[in-house]
Amino acid sequence: MRGGDPALIRAACLFGPLLATGAAAALHPPARRTIGATLLAGLWNAVWLPVVNLLAVRAGWWTFHAEGGTAAGLPLDLLLGWVLLWGVLPVLAGADRLPLPLVVAGLAWFDLVAMPLAAPVVRLGDNWLLGEALCVAAVLVPGLLFARWTLRRRRLVARAGLQMVLCAALMVGFPLVLVRPELPDTAAGIGLALQLLAPPVLLGVVALREFVQRGGGTPVPYDPPNRIVTSGPYAYVRNPMQLGIVLVHTVLALVTRDWRFLAAAVTGFAYSAGLADWHENAGLRALHGEEWTRYRAAVRPWLPRLRPWSGTAPARLYVAQSCGPCSGFGRWVAARRPVALDLVPAEHHPRRLRRMTYESADGTVRADGIAALGRLLGHLHLGWALLGWLLIVPGVRWFAQLCADALGAGPRDIPQVPTERPAASRTRGGTPGAPQRSVG
Incomplete structure (x- = not known):
């Protein structure tokens, strides 16, 4: 298949969205909530676009032909440009003020035009429109909704659910794909691993639910609860979500016998106990005052209490x-x-x-x-x-x-x-x- 110069195509796919994103940020400096929405939509695209592209290559919808700058056969510059175009640029450009179908149709149309023009870096198969439809349905639309709900503080349960899926993909799925450890291959080994993983996963899921129900917000710093949450797991330990993630990595280290997961657990603990705790403490003290000070003094950050704190929500x-x-x-x-x-x-x-x-x-x-x-x-x-x-x-x-x-x-x-x-x-x-x- 003939086409343009591969180097020029890859440069255009990266620097076009990059320059447009920079211009949008310069013309409309983002507010705090806009930064949060941009981050969430960008991460959603960064996680799921590679997944859909790998599926597309396996299904023969399209293939990539690039030398250098690739991961698992996917050109990183094309993926980054795609993430900026679908996830970051619409939020910074204020596309949330436009009807969602119009934004989806515009970005999908641009993609339909650009994909054939990317030859020979991208070679399309006969059924490439199926892959395009999957990208729009699984990546573009959820990412735009994620950003809109965050900006408008709407659909709290839905955006918290998307955050949970994103966190699981980044904190567990991505490390497993990157490390490719030797997983248990027997029924007994798999059963033991699932039993060990259940308590920390349950801890994190219920803590997120408590944030939504009692606090009216989410764990993302740019989308916080309206009220301090001291019920559920928070009556026993101050950082149940961080504790859950650290325990998940520790269990993965045990069941896979891979020290890299243990290193991830130690790193996560050090970050949460150091920089994150210092930053969150200052912010929560300013927001909730004496109520936060009493709670912080009574409930430990990592070692759970045996009995719930007496000041928990009655x-x-x-x-x-x-x-x-x-x-x-x-x-x-x-x-x-x-x-x-x-x-x-x-x-x-x-x-x-x-x-x-x-x-x-x-x-x-x-x-x-x-x-x-x-x-x-x-x-x-x-x-x-x-x-x-x-x-x-x-x-x-x-x-x-x-x-x-x-x-x-x-x-x-x-x-x-x-x-x-x-x-x-x-x-x-x-x-x-x-x-x-x-x-x-």
Whole structure:
């Protein structure tokens, strides 16, 4: 296939988007949130564009023919230009003010024109439009949405989910691809590895969920929570996400016997405990003042507490007094002296309840049934909390609730009993059916 000069094509593919990006940044100096959106969209493209291109080469949609400056056969200059064009430039140029279909159509059209012109560096196959469609659907559109939601502070759950996928790809997927370690090849070895990885992964996922539900934000410094988060894993350890990543790398070092993962764990710990902790402490102290100072003094950054911090976000657990098994369960909870949890008769709730119900005092969390069980276990002890965090994972929660209902713990009518005193009144001691304030 004939075409232009390969060196000139590669230079144009890199320096064209690079100059356009520099001009956009100079004309419209980005604000703090714009920088965050640019970083997230750029990283999304940087992670998934190589993946789709490798798939395209394997499927025969197109191939690359370049000498030097390649990784796994992919020209790095072309990939970088692609990342800038699809991920960075639209955000800096203010494309979020335009309708999304228009931006997607414009960038996709430009790509459709540019791909054939990149010959002989890029040689297209008969079905190259399939690869182009996959790039648009899996890379371009999610990256643009990621940036728009971050800029506008919309779709909190969706953008937090995209952050989790991006973090997993960068922190776990990329090191595995780069190092190519010898993974366990037996069922027993794979099972052991998954069991060892489950607790740190669970810790990170639940901590992210807590950021979203209780804090109204995400872990990204440019997209932080509105409120300080001291519940869930944060009632036990101050850096659950960083701890989870360090433990994942440590487990990978053990199961693969590759010291490079251990080096990654040590590096991650050193960075988080040093520069990141210093920077975050200053910012959080300025934002939350004395509340952050008290929390920092009581909860360690890396070594979890056995019991949750007494200053964690308070909540109420409504347990039916008129139901024998329910009141017995209430006594079991009370005997374990839950921290920052009020036990209240379900009959005193303003609405008619049909399951055990958990409600946070700030109104951000309401859960019933198995989800309420998962939440309340976080107020007891670290061991129970791990089980509770597992129970609030959506798929596990649904299955556990199905099993509980099948075994007779399904919903039931709970009569309402009028009471003159507030349902949240707190007393020391008493029976599990009476309102009481837990001690911790």
